[in-house]
Amino acid sequence: MQNILVILDKPKHEQIALERALELAQKSGARLQLASFVYEPVASIPMLSGAVLDVRDQLQTERRQWLDELQQKYTLPEGSTADVIWHHDIPSWALSYLADNPVDLVVKTAQKQFARGGFGSIDWRLIESLPVPLWLAVSTHWVKRDRIVAALDPAVENTLHVALNQRALKLGEQLGKLLGAELEAVACVPATDEIIDLDAFREQAGALLQTIDQVIADSGAECKKTHFVTGKPAAEVNRVVDRNKARMILVGRGVRKGPKGFLLGNTAERILGRANTDVVIVP
Structure with a gap:
């Protein structure tokens, strides 16, 4: 196992997926590829301008700062990367990424809803479509x-x-x-x-x-x-x-x-x- 793609949780959440991936990487020597997703639909409306369009830059800057803090808290394996991804659809982005990059495993925290059972829609789409093993972690x-x-x-x-x-x-x-x-x-x-x-x-x-x-x-x-x-x-x-x-x-x-x-x-x-x-x- 050489490359693990980690779909990070939002900043306010516990980073369960990252912790699972780090445990595995420490034992296998794998590199981690961290992806933190951010998106605001209003920023994609072409007729809007000025302060509204600045939302994208502001959100990405804030997320990069958080990602820098995260890398200070967790020691990533040598050769690992961490990127802010501006994209509205995680499963479609993941499929495109896997088509161009060698990945052995994808790790993500499950959108588990114990009261009703099952996973969230993003998880089910990843389950149905990914060509590599998918690890969905829960607490x-x-x-x-x-x-x-x-x-x-x-x-x-x-x-x-x-x-x-x-x-x-x-x-x-x-x-x-x-x-x-x-x-x-x-x-x-x-x-x-x-x-x-x-x-x-x-x-x-x-x-x-x-x-x-x-x-x-x-x-x-x-x-x-x-x-x-x-x-x-x-x-x-x-x-x-x-x-x-x-x-x-x-x-x-x-x-x-x-x-x-x-x-x-x-x-x-x-x-x-x-x-x-x-x-x-x-x-």
């Missing part, structure tokens, strides 16, 4: 353990899903080694409240567990433990993560073909929407 009140959980797709008969599972496992192992955390996996088989043929279900579940174990083995990742659960995936996967107080959950992004190829599957969306810890989305 939680409970103590996190040095444990990373990879949520595996049980549709292992599909080679695309198997490949996505293996990418998630490999990234989880890489992050685990850098952060001193153990890697675990969780796979949930959707099940209704009432199973007609319990013996047949147990037999099929047992065969699926063996297949998932083989997927993990083929990935080459060292997985400390595999949690195999049944029920509603969004609830069961997050229950495993919460019960073990994991610091992070990895979720693979959908692998649909055609115009919907970049969309998350419904299950992945529900898992992310109910997550209470940091999440990393693996494309």
Whole structure:
């Protein structure tokens, strides 16, 4: 891991994303590319002039001053950069930036809304579109353990899903080694409240567990433990993560073909929407 793009929080907020990125950079030797966004729609109206148009220069100057203070507070790795970005749309800017610059990971503080669940619109657009892993960080009140959980797709008969599972496992192992955390996996088989043929279900579940174990083995990742659960995936996967107080959950992004190829599957969306810890989305 050599280059990490950090989308900074606004000055009045806690810099959670920066702190996560700094921890990772200190262990990996990666360079940080800090981006602080500022924009005022009124400054883009061409018919306005004078003091109104000075708003852009004033806002950028104030943000640069804050960015200088931030760099005095946090020691950035050698070769890191910090820029003020005047842009109205973070996801479109990020896609354009990634097209022209080598980046291994994007880190951003999640616009998490625990009362209603899910993420803000900017986060969802980044989740759906970024071609590199996205780390969305949250601040939680409970103590996190040095444990990373990879949520595996049980549709292992599909080679695309198997490949996505293996990418998630490999990234989880890489992050685990850098952060001193153990890697675990969780796979949930959707099940209704009432199973007609319990013996047949147990037999099929047992065969699926063996297949998932083989997927993990083929990935080459060292997985400390595999949690195999049944029920509603969004609830069961997050229950495993919460019960073990994991610091992070990895979720693979959908692998649909055609115009919907970049969309998350419904299950992945529900898992992310109910997550209470940091999440990393693996494309």
